[in-house]
Amino acid sequence: xxxxxxxxxxxxxxxxxxxxxxxxxxxxxxxxxxxxxxxxxxxxxxxxxxxxxxxxxxxxxxxxxxxxxxxxxxxxxxxxxxxxxxxxxxxxxxxxxxxxxxxxxxxxxxxxxxxxxxx
Amino acid sequence: xxxxxxxxxxxxxxxxxxxxxxxxxxxxxxxxxxxxxxxxxxxxxxxxxxxxxxxxxxxxxxxxxxxxxxxxxxxxxxxxxxxxxxxxxxxxxxxxxxxxxxxxxxxx
Numbered sequence: 765x766x767x768x769x770x771x772x773x774x775x776x777x778x779x780x781x782x783x784x785x786x787x788x789x790x791x792x793x794x795x796x797x798x799x800x801x802x803x804x805x806x807x808x809x810x811x812x813x814x815x816x817x818x819x820x821x822x823x824x825x826x827x828x829x830x831x832x833x834x835x836x837x838x839x840x841x842x843x844x845x846x847x848x849x850x851x852x853x854x855x856x857x858x859x860x861x862x863x864x865x866x867x868x869x870x871x872x873x874x875x876x877x878x879x880x881x882x883x
Numbered sequence: 884x885x886x887x888x889x890x891x892x893x894x895x896x897x898x899x900x901x902x903x904x905x906x907x908x909x910x911x912x913x914x915x916x917x918x919x920x921x922x923x924x925x926x927x928x929x930x931x932x933x934x935x936x937x938x939x940x941x942x943x944x945x946x947x948x949x950x951x952x953x954x955x956x957x958x959x960x961x962x963x964x965x966x967x968x969x970x971x972x973x974x975x976x977x978x979x980x981x982x983x984x985x986x987x988x989x990x991x
Contacts, residue, residue, distance in 0.1 A: 808970060811981035814979050823978060823980075861926075864932070866976065868915065869974055871938065873928065875925065875926050
């Protein structure tokens with residue numbers, strides 16, 4: 765079955781960097797687009813970024829553009845999110861999610877990785 | 884920018900009763916809408932896509948409806964496992980943009 769397992773969450777100071785990873789299994793990873801979605805404490809869901817199945821295209825929410833970079837290694841079935849210049853408002857649980865195939869909705873989600881940005 | 888507004892914020896219903904959750908888009912979005920269920924401590928799960936299509940494995944007590952700007956998620960007879968937070972999501976495929984509503988908490 766499809767499994768997405770995030771890792772790399774931590775407590776970091778404002779202005780620092782952090783890299784999240786998502787290990788995918790149970791499906792043909794290189795055939796699917798992948799997303800990152802975040803959820804601030806007690807809040808709703810916010811889409812962060814998407815990467816095409818072959819890594820050829822990336823798109824970002826305005827709130828993270830220029831600071832976050834999504835990438836993937838199809839040889840290792842791994843999705844990553846490099847987060848630079850972190851802000852207090854980036855504090856959230858970060859989920860990786862599989863695109864269903866047409867860059868529309870998300871048909872499988874991970875359990876999330878917690879990122880806390882605090883001095 | 885399209886804004887998705889869900890109502891009510893919290894809905895209190897008894898098991899066995901029917902629940903109707905609403906989602907409104909600030910502009911017409913045809914049927915480019917999905918619904919997700921999220922239980923405490925878990926990632927969301929897909930319920931409905933294309934406004935009215937049930938995802939694989941979703942019980943038929945869940946149904947979605949609407950088009951344009953007004954959408955509903957109906958749970959016909961609430962089971963204990965249905966008490967959770969529900970989110971609607973608009974998806975725009977080009978350029979990609981994904982907007983969630985703020986959620987409706989369904990409580991006993």
